[in-house]
Amino acid sequence: IFVQLETKFRREVTATSRHYVDRLFDPDPQKVLQGVIDMKNAVIGNNKQKANLIVLGAVPRLLYLLQQSSSSMELRTECAVVLGSLAMGTENNIKSLVDCHIIPALLQGLLSSDLIFIEACLRCLRTVFISPVTPVQLLYTDPTVIPHLMSLLSNSLRTQEYITQIFSHCCKTPEHQTILFNHGAIQNIAPLLISPSYKVRMQALKCFSVLAYENTQVSMTLVNVLVDGELLTQVFVKMMQRDQPIEMQLTAAKCLTYMCRASAIRTDDSCIVLKTLPCLVRMCSKEHLLEERVEGAETLAYLMEPDVELQRIASTTDHLVAMLADYFKYPSSVSAITDIKRLDHDLKHAHELRQAAFKLYASLGSNDEDIRKKITETENMMDRIVSGLSESSIKVRLAAVRCLHSLSRSVQQLRTSFHDHAVWKPLMKLLQNAPDEVLVMASSTLCNLLLEFSPSKEPILESGVIELLCSLTQSDSPALRVNGIWALMNMAFQADQKVKVEIVRCLGTEQLFRLLSDPDTNVLMKTLGLLRNLLSTRPHIDQIMSSHGKQIMQAVTLILEAEHSIEVKEQTLCILANIADGNTAKDLIMTNDDMLQKIKYYMGHSNVKLQLAATFCVSNLIWNEEDGSQERQDKLREMGFVDILHKLTQSSDPNLSDRAKTALQQYLA
């Protein structure tokens, strides 16, 4: 029976809905108008009714009436109002409206001269555009729309509110920023910052925050804008006053942050140091809404990322480091028991809170050792990072690994907390299967964990990391290639023969040489560094050179002959010097006259670093107490090396002259 009643009820509802739609087709325009008004009253706050009307095809008819120039202004306005009401419903409603091409119809309506009608259209457009399901691109399809919206800004407080709200929601890319900027968004919106209406001021402020984000052109323009004789930055500072609504303080702080990061405001400007930064720190405090705390922390992290002085100030402001620990306490045990709604709310924001806190910690600790120490000493910090690394939310994982990376720059932390908490384990797990952005961070952190003084190095080696790193060197992303080879380089430093052989075997000489011709200088440098680390201690040198000597000598020749930076050449000469230190490997140089000529050339180079590296090489070749040293000394004397060494003893560089003197002493013995 209940089912029947339910069905009957539903049928009745549909019937009344149908009645509303039918009335839109009445031949008498007066009756149509009354029908629309009745429909308006019927749908307010009634999502079911809205859905029914949409299903029954009210939207196309309403749009038709709205566009018809024969319709009275009153009717057209009421149609826009009803459509606006329908848009207030569910996301599905919005989708249906967009599918019925409501946007172009409403934009067309804006060309009317009737302000009430325009306002109704704008209100509806606003509701449609602020929905996440509406493609923002629709605002930019017709190039005449933006300039027309700009011109409507002066009409009324309502047009100002709706248009600025549309702009702030539809400005998502640098292209959007440029379009709005080119149509005079700044000049048109700036005066609205001192509007008598709070809503207008707030929406205008939001516009500036989305316009200035990572946009130097906009930011540079903004610093010179005057609003009623006052600099825009000062207007923003006033909006950050502590008696202003939090939303306004926060958005104004965002504007100034973006302008600062776009280099339009110096980081030591008092409006940043004494106003924006303290305001953002305040936003992180417990008394604010979870959303505000997330936004505050993220914005603050972004603001101070490049500036150690701001990091230092923030680290001592209002116990920020300790305050952030609270971000990990959601959902709290209290909320779970007492209040389901609260629990739901907390759960929804828990991930966001955690990732924001990790980001802020990462930013805080990116330069200063004392701050890093303070962070790791925060309650359960390392445990939180470790569990963050394996969270389901990718955002949290990324932020956690960023935080870990920032802290891994500390020698002390690597030696202590990192090892104590075996952070390498979740890190290795993370590296197995993750998107590139996570991989970059994770592998970069791994580089630090593989530094020779890091106690985590051993266990990481045992976990089969070499293969993983070698595969990274084959990535398309230069950042991943650098990190892969860098980690290998760190790993090879003072490593056992076994490890070195494993690296060479796993990487393969082919890949090694491919990396030596990598377009990315960073990759090249780290590969040379790897070679140099592989070629250390005599037995290792001879062993590797006996198996790969030919290719390595070839690669060295190529690099020395090609156009490269001093650093690259220096690194290469150092490799050569290492080879010259081997027992059997020496011969690879001594029998290569071309190479000897090159060494001679670099001994006379104008750059001291290269001269020094080349002299090292010679010094190793002629070293006494080694088999065949006499012959090598003779050969090099013949080639004129002794004369050069004499000259170098006169060098103004003490290192170089000392090194040359030591070399010459080999001849005296």
Place this chain on the structure above:
Amino acid sequence: MSGQSSGGGFLMSVVVHGDSALNEQEKELNQRLRRLYPAVNENETPLPRSWSPKDKFSYIGLSQNNLRVHYKGHGKTPKDAASVRATHPIPAACGVYYFEVKIISKGRDGYMGIGLSAQGVNMNRLPDITFAKAGWDKHSYGYHGDDGHSFCSSGTGQPYGPTFTTGDVIGCCVNLINNTCFYTKNGHSLGIAFTDLPPNLYPTVGLQTPGEVVDANFGQHPFVFDIEDYMREWRTKIQAQIDRFPIGEREGEWQSMIQKMVASYLVHHSYCATAEAFAKSTDQAVHEELASIKNRQKIQKLVLSGRMGEAIETTQQLYPNLLERNPDLLFMLKVRQFIEMVNGTDSEVRCLGGRSPKSQDSYPGSPRPFSSPSHKASSSQPYLTGFDSNCCNGVTSNKSHSSSPHSHKPCPPGSGSTLPASDISLNGSRSQQPITSNDVDMEVDHFTNGVTESSSNGFLNGTSKHTTEPDDCDADMEVESAQSKRQLCGGSQAAIERMIHFGRELQSMSEHLRRECGKNSANKKMLKDAFSLLAYSDPWNSPVGYQLDAIQREPVCSTLNSAILETHNLPKQPPLAQAVGQAAQCLAMMARTGSGSCAFASVDDYLH
């Protein structure tokens, strides 16, 4: 610098004796303190302005107007630590209090502590205060430069903030609303350091090694930290708390109570037509006969237009025995009559043919609806006649009514009913200043200020404004004084004689009263002030000339009105005025009992 060497140096003496640069600094200090702490009544609770040369350990040296502190002990062990307190504790009515200390030199080791401490019991012996560094003793709170730790009444610190040294500016903010304290370093808040602070703490610094020098800023200079922004936040919070305060639970109860209050106020002040209309539209009963209201209205009109003789007569007719039972009231009315005679407005002198000054017309025929008879042009707030901050509990002291020209004005919270220290001397000194008639405006202004201070009601910012506002009454008077001088008793010789005769009667009445009822200093002063008018050739422009102002009729009028109502067993004060008075008293009491939120809740803010 002898003028203020005693630390507590009151402003007045400094202004008189100090050099001009110091004057400037003092002026800036006073302005800033007034702006920051408007709710503080400095007569009751003076603000700290410098370090106290008395309240310090001997290893401490002071200089630069007692703002600079240096260490002069040998500084070998922690026992050589020494500290100094400010001249006064922090008044709770500050709401939020702030001072800054600049480290001029960290000296040998930079063992400096900045903070707060409570006063010791015995000032001479100082037994419980060893003057260790701030934070080491009982009820002593400090933030130390060498390790950045905070010390809360003990020798072991908690990690708190960064270290500080030469060139740093350290601020200390006490929140007297939630009893917490935070510090700032170079304009950055370091977060809460202490909670559950006790009341009446003094700003304190402690030093421990030679060469340590610090300068205090109690408001002499702009602060590095934006304390006003912090205060704005708390003002907003407190006001939101007030705005959101839950009112009556039951439907309509709140509204009907408000309506009753309004109605009773209208009846009290005899706005009969308005009261009738209001009662009708809000469906209320009026608890007084209309005729009775009209009678009171009639008397009030007479008083307010300066026709005191008629007023007294009418009162005696309509309310026989009233004045007989209240000799003090009658005396007050008579004194007023005397003043009105000098003014030339009283009916007895007017009928003698004197030219009456225009000011008699300053009150329109009927009291203005919804604005109290208070003739205050300087603001739109309806000041409530009959309100007195002293009588919210139903105990009226006639003294304040009669001698204070503004006893009906809600006093700023905290400034309540205190008498300023200099009561008499001011009159004398002021009168010696030259007066020129073409300078009337300014001089009047000046005198009103001076006189106000000598009367019993503390600070009055309203009075001076009142005289310069283009109010109908004052405007008339100004015009007249520019054209022709006002004349005593309207210029009639007969009237003058009548006045003098009346004065003699008054004198004997006063003597009679003293014999009957004992000494009454208020009556004595009242009479003395009234007679003083005759000592000047131009009483209107004399230091006691304020008495001639029409606004002075208001307290008389409301006292008489209250007395009449009392005889009818009606409240002598309207509930509305009582509520306002009670609110102001509550705020003053909050200030005294250490509830800082009173700083951000002025009654005036709510009397739109």
